[in-house]
Amino acid sequence: MNGTLSGIVIALSLLVGAWALVDALRDRAPSRGQLIGLGVVEAALIVLLVAAAIAASGGDRPASAVTFLGYVVTIVCLPPLGWVLARLEPTRWGSVIIVVVCLTVPVLVLRLHQTWQVVTSG
């Protein structure tokens, strides 16, 4: 699985999360830019997963395809979930929702990486 792409997704997600955290602390609703940021994170995730799928078709596979898919399903749902809920909550708590989502995405990307590495290292 592509480490550089994963790093980009993690960095983007943390960036949007940090931005939302500043707004949450300043008692502000999520800005349009943060909602767009969630979209960018989702797009980067999809690029990462497509790259993973291409790598898998080339023989570089996760140890447990089912586990990998379980994480994939969870992770692609996160930015849209955050987007919908943040739109519903135009207060500081909307920003908190974006922070939560943007902190969860990097954790899941790392877990995704672990399920992949079991095989390539073993």
Added chain:
Amino acid sequence: MAEQTAPRTLGTGPGRALIAVYGIFALSASARAAVQIGSKFSEAPLAYLLSAFAAAVYIVATVALARGGETWRRVALVSCSIELAGVVAVGLLSVFDAAAFPDDTVWTDFGRGYGYVPLVLPIIGLLWLRYAGRKPR
């Protein structure tokens, strides 16, 4: 008016952030349970059924918080309580009798694999239900 306030506040403000966290747990616990039951159920049936049960509790809690209203507030109260009891019971069991849980669930070791959020979440949930459920006078 007082009747209207509690339902309206349950799923807004901090409550909506709580829904986000519960939603994430509902999603990831369901995915985990589906993977475990679908691919290796016979290895540790008890642990995997527990995973599925935990996922169901998270789903019910998420829906109840989102719906609001007095009935759903009670449902949320019950599911948060079950969740707290579950994480403490499974946490204790997994520490003292590791053989009972050969494979991890969300609640194993008090939710250590999930940054102990499963232990803290029901407590925050119950506090929020108490706070949001108070009738303004």
